[in-house]
Amino acid sequence: MTGRAVVDVCVVGGGIVGLALGRELALRGRSVLVLESRRVGERSAANVAAGMLAPASEVDLSDSRLTEFALAAHAMYPEWCAALARESGLDAGFDPTGTLIVALHHDHLALLERLNEFQRERGLTAERLSAASARELEPCLAPGVIGALRTDDTQVDPRRAMRALVAAIAAAGGVLEDGAEVSALVRDGDTYALTVRHRESEATVHASQVVLAGGAWSARVALPAGLPSLPMRPVKGQVVRVRGERLIGHVVRTPDVYLVPRADGELVIGATMEEMGFDARSTAGMVEHLLREAQRVLPGIAELELTECGVGFRPALRDHLPAIGSLDGAGLFVATGHFRNGVELAPITAQLLADVMCEGRTDPLIAPFTPARFATVASA
């Protein structure tokens, strides 16, 4: 990429949201350029994420509008993965087995009851299980488990999904450039001009539409004058990965830890929530905490190989809701702030933002997530 490129849409950010959007727009016939400043996945939150699609398990943490959005996302996931597999030839590791939320003591049980109330209030179903029934489903659970809740929450493998998206973008005629950092963005008549540093050289990209999808780094692109910048901060998450004999089929969670099993024997254990800025260190205390909590619910983990300690940065806006829509009332869009839910929400974000960009149609599901809500705050 040198000199000058002209495209319909430039997506700034090659995380799972940017990639899903790049694919969606390319499938709709747009000429698409996705720019990622590092290698794809290198610092993406999705690359560290476990990939739980968990509207029911986290309903107590969510704004009701976000729950509604997540449920719609959840409903479209199987078909989205199937389409992605047809386009890319790659399996994203979608697994519908379901989720067990287990209690190890009475405080956990109280949290499960409260979660279950939230679920009923929002019309979600979850099955209350005795300890014996839970262990019938998952025989490796610790003897200390005293009760469980089973939900239909599923999982996908975010790393495999991202590899499939990269292939699908190419198959649909889109272009993905990594190592491409946007240093300036200006309005240029009816289009936008982006200055891009790419492997020692500089290029200018002209695009009719631009989408900022840089996750926790989304607010780093200097915007055209007059636009408010997003109140974005990174929320550090530490995750460890172990590997060996497969001990569980369901995603297993306690209020303290989650365990996400993959078909290939990997088990993802997460995750911390830390206000540490962009501190990318795996720390002794948090790794110990995750491994200890995981062993309390699944003792067999002790004998598995510790293969990876990872750190990701969730993109958190001030209200912990995503920002999806136009920033300037014209061709400059954002799709960011997905916080703990980027993997789950990427497909629906791509589809509904593409509706806005290609058809001018804003689905009511994303209306609450307009970035305009921060304009008010910024000018207050």
Add this chain to the structure above:
Amino acid sequence: MTGRAVVDVCVVGGGIVGLALGRELALRGRSVLVLESRRVGERSAANVAAGMLAPASEVDLSDSRLTEFALAAHAMYPEWCAALARESGLDAGFDPTGTLIVALHHDHLALLERLNEFQRERGLTAERLSAASARELEPCLAPGVIGALRTDDTQVDPRRAMRALVAAIAAAGGVLEDGAEVSALVRDGDTYALTVRHRESEATVHASQVVLAGGAWSARVALPAGLPSLPMRPVKGQVVRVRGERLIGHVVRTPDVYLVPRADGELVIGATMEEMGFDARSTAGMVEHLLREAQRVLPGIAELELTECGVGFRPALRDHLPAIGSLDGAGLFVATGHFRNGVELAPITAQLLADVMCEGRTDPLIAPFTPARFATVASA
């Protein structure tokens, strides 16, 4: 290395014992070839080891003849490191600050008292400290520390020592070949012929003297007919390394874990003792155990970066004592079986075995460690 090489001494094994011996023999004017089957350090126990020089702290675990040997080793270490630095230009990280053995509860305290009795019996000095005095020496110790014992046990950085030894061997005119695997060893008149596979080709080395110093792999070289093979097994040790602000100056131990601080901010936390054969996996349970025990004595570790989980294999003979001396009453020697003490004992092993090999003089200190003791066992 192709074709045919003729040397005075061939050392089979480039761990810390083999390297120390290679240097010692080269300094005494021998033509020396050290053969290491992997890259130097790749699977050496010393590469994972913390490097404690701890005759006093581990006296309760040691045969009295081993304690005597370790004390002599300890006494020569500072001068050995100084000489190594002059020859190589590299610092081995010797640190004489000393060791605090701390108790976190009354069972620990009882173990400290017992250790102190052993120390007095063997004429070793150790200072009994109150919790307050221990925290005066090391202010970051956990408030839960209830007592301590201070010994003069010191430390060296085994990785730095091995790098210095590699340079010192070259400086003294010795040759070190890595990726060189000995596939056969036969007597050939007054000398020995070794068949060596080295980077896709095969060579023959003729040596007047051969030393087997392959650590846990020492018994894998097929010996000339009539010689007993050593009853060697690997004892797996897991170690984790963290890095950041330096929290302690002394080596700090409890009966459950040790913490060895380096000047550069690294902190080595070890070590497990596992009968797992050559299982090279870092396991979730043991990493969690080490990090938990370490935090109990030094809570500040929680915030340090977890930089490495490592596995080493201690070479253990049936009696957990080293084997140092001639195997065949002629030119075939061993220097192995140093178990938990290879870093500490490498310099003295090199010096006293070189005395045997060059001068025919067996120091009483190594007499108990004759490999001949296994001949009796094997023929019984």
